[in-house]
Amino acid sequence: MKILIVDLTHGGTILASEFSKKQDCKVFAWDIYHTLSEEDKSALEVQGIEMVDESFYESYFNENLSYGDDISGNDTSRDNNSELLVVAPVHCNLPHPPHMTHHQAVGFLLKDLITVPVIEITGVKGKTSTAAMLKEIYRDKNPLILSSLGVEVAGVGCQITLHKDISITPASIITAWKLAQEFYKDKKFDKDNFCNKIPRVGIGIFESSLGGTGLADVGVITNITEDYTIAKGSSSASKAKLQMFESKLVVCDNNSYQEIYSHHSPVNQKTNTFSMGGGKNDNVNVKVHNINYGLHKTVFQVEVTDLVTIDGKLINTSFEVSTFAPAQHHIENTLSAITASLSMGTPPKSVIKGLENFSGLPGRTSLSKRGKIMIIQEINPGINVTAVKKAVNMIKGYEKPALILGGSYGVTCEEIDEKSLSNFLADLNDDIFLILTGDLGCSVRERMGKNYNYHNNIELALNEAEKAGAKNILLIYRSNFSELSRR
Structure with missing residues (x-):
């Protein structure tokens, strides 16, 4: 051939x-x-x-x-x-x-090699966060994780990075699987070493751009927020992600499923949906209510209705979750992880325990302290206007808020809608102290047509927010974490 x-x-x-x-x-x-x-x-x-x-x-x-x-x-x-x-x-x-x-080629090459359950994750936003939450839920299964943060193997109380700065193109799943096999073939580990604490990979959790490979027991589509064009405008991200329906079972946010995928998914393909509520919400399998937001922990009730597992079992239940999810879009990401886990047949008590241990992603969504000031970091190479709006709405509720926003160009194929972003920022009232930074901030400042605060250095921006009396700073920066860590 x-x-x-x-x-x-x-x-x-x-x-x-x-x-x-x-x-x-x-x-x-x-x-x-x-x-x-x-x-x-x-x-x-x-x-x-x-x-x-x-x-x-x-x-x-x-x-x-x-x-x-x-x-x-x-x-x-x-x-x-x-x-x-x-x-x-x-x-x-x-x-x-x-x-x-390329996705189908990966499925063809690995179909007889990967012998453990697989969860594959795609979507416009929330992929890396979903993978990180699933890592916590499945620590006792010794997961192999591929995400935009790298390739990891993890166990209870331990984890190791096998590769940093890896792309989430489908072929990286081949790289991740090979790295894991090589790691366990190394016989130089003694009885107290990490390798013996994780005797084998028990599940694969793979983040993948623009679709699925067909390897997944459960394929996850986190959302289709701000759908964007690909292939020189001849197709779109949402169409590409139809490949995820090659999975045995699919999990998808309800709005995306109803608006895009319900008429295109295979007739015999079961899709479990999740939603925050509202919209076309009659037949949603997983939804939430009684949300009590907090910076460190958010508590909410999960309601599960007629969810089907990969073994064909039907689940109807409800339970309480406490996890790091300070804003609505964090809850949405949590719902994708919850629905995927339940679809795998994982007991709710394991889901609850795993999410209790999740405390955000360093370099993505996380909390840090600067003296008495709380800094909420939203660092993401693909941050879009929808995510910015949700994060800003969250910070409005906290004492003396400030927003530092900016970043770089060319970190993903999808660029941010600067016109829409500029209009949104221009409509903010004086209750939020705004500082722009980076190349993106410079361009947005010019579009807004006013002399807004600007610093090309994040540290200078943080200093100015501190001098202005801010108590809670939301730092939204469009960047790869490796680039930001060199600031």
Whole structure:
């Protein structure tokens, strides 16, 4: 079989390497974005992978005009005499749809290798937070976690990072699984070492951008807030995430399911939904009420109605949760973790215990003290206007609030709607002391047309908020944590 791997920027090199190890596979690789170094090209060629360009792709389709549909529609009507399997990411805008997406390729390569339960997480917002909460819920199962914070293995009272600064392209699941296998093959650990405290991986929790691989027992779509275009405007994030319905069972926020997915999901596919309440809420499986917000702990009641587990059991129950969730969007993320866990058949008492141990994400959503001042950090490379509005509404209720907002460009494919953000900030009253920072803050300040407070350095911004008498500071910064930690 001949295989063409398109796009070597977003995990394609991993896929090319893995396919090259299969018997009777001739692999071609197309660096469509011209980002691969000569060293990396040489490394692929050493494995017998042939580098090609657009002319190779075009000549193939000129010779095979009866090209059929892609396999995501379960239609293999392409020319049976064609020997070339085209594998490309869902966001790649090719003249012809690929036979297989990168997500599907990962599912194909790992389907017989991963023998533990898998939860896969996608969505526009909340993926990393959901993965972190699931890590706490499943610590006694020795989870392997892939998220935008890295690859980790964890156990009760211990965890270790196997890889930092990894992308959440689907091929990174291959990397995460291999790292775990290599970790446990190392025989140099003594009886008191970490390796013996986590004797084996018992569950995989994988964050994935733009869809699912089909490996998941439970696939999670956290939300589709501020849907954005991909593939040069020819598709959207919400359409790409339809791939998650290849999972055995799907969990999805109710609004996204009703507005986008209810008419597209497979007829025999069960979807458990969750919601804060309101909207099309009649048949929601998991929802909350009696919320008592707090900076350190928020307490709320969870109501579960007709939720179906992967074993086909029906759950109707209610229970109280206490966890770190100072604002509405944090509760929404918590609901995705709760619904995923219950869908796996996990007892509510394990969910409650795990969430009690969750205290936020360092470098994402977390609390810190600066003297007597409380700082609520919202650091996220994909922060959007919806999240900003929810966080600001939260800080309004606290004593002498201040907002420091800014960040960088180019940290994700999805940029923030500056016009909408500027309009929102301009409408804030004087009850919130506003300071803008970073490249994003500079641009927003110009749009707002007034002489708003600005510092290009976060520390200077914090100093000014402190001098202004702020007691609670909300720091919203669009950045990767590794970049912010160097400030």
